[in-house]
Amino acid sequence: MLILKNICAAYGKKQILHNISLSFQPGKIYTIIGKNGSGKSSLMKSIIGLMTLNSGNVTLNGDNVFQLPPKTRAQSISYLSQHRNTSNILVEQIVLHGRHPYMTKNERSNTEIHTQAIDYAIQTMDLTEHRKTPLSNLSGGEMQRTYIAMVLAQDTPIVMFDEPTTFIDIEYQVRFLEVVKQLKEKQKTVILVLHDLTSALEISDKIILMDKGQIKCVLPPNEMIQTGNIEKYFNVDIVSNNGVYIIKPTKKIQRNE
Structure with a gap:
């Protein structure tokens, strides 16, 4: 189990996260929602160790996450951030990065277990025809799917996605949500940041509502x-x-005649 206890974090003198305590169980999907600047991405970064904590701790099965060897941490938690690099690296090479935590110094990437993981990830995100394509030649949506495939290839017990459906067309948004459900069936802990409230309500076991670096509430969708x-x-x-959630604005935008 992943546990956050009383974590606080800041950028310089500006406090970003305020005394946050959460627990994440295997086989569950958690979606973090909130307005822009509410601390969603900062919370994700604090879990993976990309943001230094002022206080509190993050433990995984009783072990301090930040004291784990880098390879062990990368075998335990995978993370897709909002910001990624564009380069001339081939799609399959990007996906291969997800297997690096499991490779020894002299191990080849074409061993059966790595090949199977890479093939599965590429096929799942429908990237087979782009396998040998440089990342810089892809559309924004194809690039996003490539990085999702990299996370899938990493095959960790805890999987974190920060706004994963950005740039992706509706077909692959639906596919991604199905992939997330499959991860849950494999007893993985899935943590998402989504702005799409409809998807969040549909897919989540629990929704975490954040505001100004604090947790407002953590509830199942129906209770939320x-x-x-x-x-x-x-x-x-x-x-x-009929079980499908429709989100409507409370007030209509006034038109200037």
């Missing part, structure tokens, strides 16, 4: 709706139509 927390915070109405 019943309490009205999402509607109040985002100023929207939520309508359920």
Whole structure:
């Protein structure tokens, strides 16, 4: 189990995260939602160790995450950030990066276990025809799918995606959500940052609502709706139509005639 206990973090003198405590169980999907600047990405970075904590700790099965050897940490937690580099590296080479934590110094990448993981990830994100394509030649959506494939190839118990559906067209958004459900079936812990409230409500076991670096509430989707927390915070109405959630603005934008 992944546990955050009383974590606080800052950029310089500006406090970003305030006394956050959370626990994440295997076989569950957690989605972090909140307005821009609410601390969602900072929370993700604090879990993986990309953001220094002022206080508190993060433990995985009782071990301090930040004291784990880098290779062990990379075998335990994978993370897709919002910001990625564009380069001339081939798609399959990017996906191969996901296997590096498992390779010994002299091990070849074409061993059966690595080949299977890479092939699975590339096929899952429908990138077979782009396998030998330089990353810089891809569209934004294809590039995003490549980095998702890299995370899938890493095959860790805890998988974190920060705004993974950015740039991806609707077909692959749906595919990605199905992939997330498969990760849950494999008893992986999945942590997402999403702005798409409909997807968050559909896919999550628990939703974490953040505001100004603090946790407002952590609830299953149905309880989050019943309490009205999402509607109040985002100023929207939520309508359920045969189990499908429809999000509508509370107020219409006034047009200047």
